[in-house]
Amino acid sequence: RVRCEVEGRAASAAEIASFLGLRARTGATAGASAPPEAVHLQDAAFWKQLVSAQRAARQGRLMTPVAGGASDDAGQPSALESIRLAGTLAASGFQRALVTLNEAMLWRRLGDNEQARRQLEVLKKQRLAHHVAGNDYLGAMECIVSAWCAYTARDLPLAQSLLGGMADDPARSVVLRHHPDVRFEWCNLWALGCRSRALALAAEDAPAARLLAEESLRRFGDALTAAFESHSFDAAQHVAANLGMAVWLFDRVGLALPALPSAPAGGPKRRGDASAASDTTRHAVQWIAFSEWLCGQADGQGRSAWNAIYLMRIARGHCGAEPRPTLAQFRAQAPLDPAAISALAGPLADAFDATHWPARWVEVAQARLADHQAGRRRYPGLQHCSLLFEHAWYAAHAGDLKAAERSLVTLREALPQLVPSDRAYFAESWNDGLPAELVLEAKPPRRPAARPRKAAR
Template identity: 80%
Template sequence: MRGVSKPALLSIELTSPQSVNGRRAAFQSLWLLVRMQHAQEAGTGVVRLVDLRGEVSDASTLRMVVSRAFRDFKAWNIEVGWGEDTLREPRFLNAERRSQGPFWLPAVEARRVRVLVEGRAATAAEVASFLGLRARKSQAAAGSPPPDAVHLQDAAFWKQLVASQQAARQGRLMAPVAGMNTGDASAGAQPASALESIRLAGTLAATDFQRALVTLNEAMLWRRLGDNEQARRRLQALKKQRLAHHVAGNDYLGAMECIVAAWCAYTARDLPLAQSLLGGMADDAARGLVLRHHPDVRFEWCNLWALVCRSRALGLSADDKPASAALAEESLRRFGEALAAAFESHSFDAAQHVAANMGMAAWLFDRVGLSDLPALAQHGNADTTRRAVQWIAFSEWLCGHTDGQGRSAWNAIYLMRIARGHCRPEKQPTLAQFRAQKPLDPAAVSKLAGPLADAFDATNWPARWVQVAQARLADHQAGRRRYPGLQHCSLLFEHAWYAAHAGELKAAEQSLALLREALPQLVPSDRAYFTESWNDTLPAELVLEAKPPRRPAARKKIAS
């Protein structure tokens, strides 16, 4: 019986004209193969796109060089892998992602490669000289710092990054805010908006990690501004940065890239995609490790997973109560884990977000008949409205006790919804029927807050809901705050509702006119919410004067 023949050796001649097994070879393909063999022997493992730039190609022709190289590798009968997982078999890899790298040579293939100079085995120094590695080392020795070293200019970068994050916490996302210093940062002032600050940080970034961090923060800002298209563009740029360079903190950046992409899907109300992205991240070996050990990442993941479960639970509540209840339980459990992660990382900003989300989730679940959930029951009696108000009051208290923290519009919006949700209105009521409703007033809500009532100070919480909404809209219009689209639309609708309830129909009409102008920027499901509420819950006399948007066409049900 014949034994299995060993693969033939591959003889690579480095001197010009370069050849493989005695036949002329394309320099770029041969260089890449030798570079991978060197990485295998040196223990670094992979060759990234950045290693090719300037040596065998410029950025504009890299894809062509890689494509030609893999055709040559096939002709030379040698298997080359690509991607971060160097343990996979190259024959099972997705060729569509090949041009992104990084590239590597399996150990069994590396042992076949013989590197020669004029027919004899090349020395390590000769291989390094051929690859240009000696020149790189001499540059480093002459004073060039390694890519992720700390530079003297780093302090300016980090200051600007912090300025951007602080501006985002204060609600100064994109446009300058009235009364804020808009001077030149070099003169000691800070740009007024988070987006301006992060762009300035980009000009100060000195390492691949800092540049990638800027891109990540830009994506997060665009997501918060509701511009999913811009956010996704920045995520694509971040992916290219991570794949082309061996960026420090790559696993963290990859995890956050996944979370922001999931946020974009959630904002677009693509719940299956959002959950798929989050589930894939948890199952990934490297990102799953970051998720377990990095409290900030764990907060983001748990909070968003809980929001997705909340939406799914509410969507199923009418048709599948057991499935809805299971999702609601998971939502509340994940909110609890998110809150724990927020305090683990000492982030009151994160904690206030999840506290408000938890409170609103409890109230919404009660509204759809899920008040008997074990997580909501206490001593056999689920006083869900009180519990919801106290969580939102806790969120507001955290906002007030965090230096430089802007007040959350969501807390006011949630409490105004809870207050009018106490009513059981007729559909399309007359003005008299509408005004006969008795929503909870701010004093009653403050009483429900119990020991957390001090969160509702008189400055930020006037005695009437219409004033609460008006104060926040005035801040937005004057430029003291900039609320993203969904928050702004929610404030406009709440103001219209409470103004109409107070008999101030002209003020209500003005808010509805502004709401009509703002609705097109929202995703269809959010537009539908306001359209339904406008048509069905506002008084007929107001609806007659302020024509609501047309309802979306009802979808035909397909027989199962």
């Protein structure tokens, strides 16, 4: 005998029929061809809960509730709690599969590839066991989240193979062409993969790297268009920041591109500026400023940690001290301060309000780290480690070696959660980029056996 249960209770006849792929029939509808996924009143509760989960994710409440504060969202459930509650309200195969997909995407954002892949396996079983409405969309997004997991693990060949296979598949290519959310995810991730490959090839094969860089910028532009087609400020701010950092990174490795994209309202290039590099920096800053401005336009949208990290890297990017400089040499460097970055943003400078952007970079980093520590925000591993390193760099530059050392101690504890290539980046930056006096006190992690090319993530 087989006992069928759903969430610990006996399954109804309709649920068993749905599991078997049969159409439910009642006396009133016998002979009719009503779809099994008919809309029921309880659907409203499910969709409301799903929206709450997605809103919590946009605000950065990924795994823990917001702690303290007077915000309307203080004490509200995290995205993970909300999406699991939505799962208890799901009444159809599609709704259950959608919950699984959203949980996989959430774990991916948290940097937990193992949990994300588990959810993708569950999603695959759900799609195979039922004829799920929206299966083409779910299949396309399953492929994209799998590609994101590969990219996060720095397996670029696998990530781009998955995306390429999706574009070549007749059914999924139709979804990719006509669904703006799917197209945004595909183009944004493909562009990030091209960006990474271009940076890795720049020193060995400049012509091939330049072609990849041009494709990266083109795909970022496609992703931005798709984001606005779907009216998603959240998606648009992500790709705008990625585009700005790509422009700057390509210039750093000598990939001079013939035409750099301008941010909205960025204005024309000023004639007579000191160098082409300053124009590149201005373009990069304006795209990141546009991203930050978009964060402010979304109701309740949390500010992006990546925008702060990218701008702090750009601000110190021209500082070129010798490896492991003395403290005096290190402090003699002149990174751009927040006011100078705001000036480069031109008409987009209003994105940098005083509340979120203090006058010193060390305070910018400290404010975001305080939010993370207090539970007001929860930054995934790579973002958290990046904020810790930027805080250490700018605290040391301000002469506060004790504060810098505290951040480096926390960074050392957090590094094991990162993939090897990301750990190598921080080991290189720690060993070579910080003053000798600080390195002596805060012992850096060991360099990898084969030193990778240093490149900002």
